[in-house]
Amino acid sequence: MIEIKLFPATGSFAENKDVARDIRVNTIIPALDRGVQATIDFKNVDSTTQSFIHALISDLIRKYGGEVLDKIYFKNCNETIQKIITIVVDYMQESES
């Protein structure tokens, strides 16, 4: 299991999609390809955008299918962040079904 702390890269408002893509491409995907699960830690992140979450995880669902959600954990998310992640996850699964 790897743990990715977002706050040092994003600050309290996670909106920079370039950062999201960087984390996905350089950290999450290599871990999943090695069979290692990933925890994305939102500690100290107060808010985010749908675009950021889309850039962070949509391609994982497209590449690996909805089953990838059994290998990724979202930690320390407040209610708003949980809702935005849920919107993106539902949207991608509905789109790909």
Next chain:
Amino acid sequence: MKIYIPNSAFLGNIDPFLKSFDSSNPDKLDITANKNWISIHPIVLSMVAAVGLTVDPSGIKCEKLEATSKHYLERMGLFKLLGIKSDIEITIHEPAGRFIPLTTIIDSRGLSSFITDMIPLLHLQPDQAEPIKYVISELVRNVIEHAQSEKGAIVCAQYYKKSHTIRIGIADTGIGIKKSINVSHNAPTNLDAIKLALTPGITGATRREGGTEFNAGAGLFFTKSIAKVNRDFFMIYSGNAMYKLLKDKSKRGMKLNADPFKDRHSENDNLPGWKGTVVGVDISLDETKDFSILLDLVRDLYIKTIKERKKIRFKRPRFI
């Protein structure tokens, strides 16, 4: 080009200002203004600055301003940004609690630092700051990613004490929505393109449902939805077309629409051509609904919209 700064131009009454813009002779810009009083939405300043930045400073002529409130233009940084001199003298006060002067943002890093610096200037509570950060991030990111604007996004904002509202204006002089959306879709007119751009799940980056790994096609829809649930104005102008979300005065429960033309709105596709895109939005701090309620509404509509779009593409049985 000629641009006239009127006595009053806010999103509710901005149409005459847009109609008066003269885009001919793009190497020169004449700026004139009402002689008595200038009271304008930040979008007007963003537009003047955006067109001004496409012209060499030697080609910009700004008449001597006489309005009592002329110092506002200086204070918002219009002349400094355009590289022209004004004879307006002002006493610089600490800007906190009042406004964000005209700022050019050209890349992702610039946007992140702008958002970080902006919130303390507006002196907002965290729950008030949330939709404002969200809106600015999504709108400016659209410019950075899709507009191909050499000068980036021109942004400014102002807090209005009387209405307890933050008004935001973002303008660019890039390729415009029609050209951007038509990379993947078929929008014959500027208004068709605006409609598609406001529809959830539609992005110029792909026709594919779900978007690309980088674009979901939801930024403008979220922004319009924030304005709608707060019963605020939202305006988008590109090419010769403008769409304006009007304040929803109904007392019924709030309902979001995937089709922006089903919202209470006005439209005009006979305006002077704007090379690029302009977006103005008001966020009333009194009316700010819990962001998480908005997200519930968005989620429901988003999923419903995809299901409906996919159903349209279903093959139908042929009965003979």
